[in-house]
Amino acid sequence: MTRRQREIPENDPLNKENLKLLIDQAILENKDRPGAVMLVLNEIQSKIGHVSPCMQVYIAQSLKVPQGQVHGVVTFYSFFKTKPKGKHTIKFCLGTACYVAGVPQLIEKAKQMLNIDLGETTPDGQITLEECRCVGACSQAPVVVVDEEVQGKLRPNKFPQVLKKVQG
Numbered sequence: 001m002t003r004r005q006r007e008i009p010e011n012d013p014l015n016k017e018n019l020k021l022l023i024d025q026a027i028l029e030n031k032d033r034p035g036a037v038m039l040v041l042n043e044i045q046s047k048i049g050h051v052s053p054c055m056q057v058y059i060a061q062s063l064k065v066p067q068g069q070v071h072g073v074v075t076f077y078s079f080f081k082t083k084p085k086g087k088h089t090i091k092f093c094l095g096t097a098c099y100v101a102g103v104p105q106l107i108e109k110a111k112q113m114l115n116i117d118l119g120e121t122t123p124d125g126q127i128t129l130e131e132c133r134c135v136g137a138c139s140q141a142p143v144v145v146v147d148e149e150v151q152g153k154l155r156p157n158k159f160p161q162v163l164k165k166v167q168g
């Protein structure tokens with residue numbers, strides 16, 4: 001095993017044959033196009049759901065660009081994630097109506113119950129907490145989006161029920 005392979009965590013997409021194939025395909029298809037870094041990152045984010053630090057190094061080496069360039073793009077755009085998302089996602093609407101109606105209290109409740117911050121995933125890989133912009137359901141404020149389902153008029157004391165449902 002080479003030094004580089006040893007440094008790649010076991011669960012990294014680079015260590016999974018089918019995912020590594022997707023990464024290599026994205027690189028191959030875009031490497032000679034203008035804006036190759038962005039094109040490759042976009043494709044990998046869309047297909048795999050994140051671009052880990054190891055993947056960033058691999059992409060930089062494959063495209064023959066500085067690692068800092070790839071890392072810079074990933075950190076600049078919030079669209080790119082560096083860790084895999086949980087099986088379920090709970091998004092909190094930070095639009096004005098929801099904010100005023102009490103989304104910050106809901107966020108606090110969720111953080112407290114799950115012991116993670118916004119943008120993080122529970123250690124068991126089940127739930128990711130995220131923020132989102134107005135989802136067009138302002139009359140239902142405060143709103144959270146659980147996976148694809150919009151849930152409105154949610155109060156912190158009802159949040160445990162939401163969590164229970166998500167956790168099955």
Ligand code: FES
Nearest residue numbers: 093095098134137
């Ligand atoms: S502000 Fe939250 S749905 Fe519009």
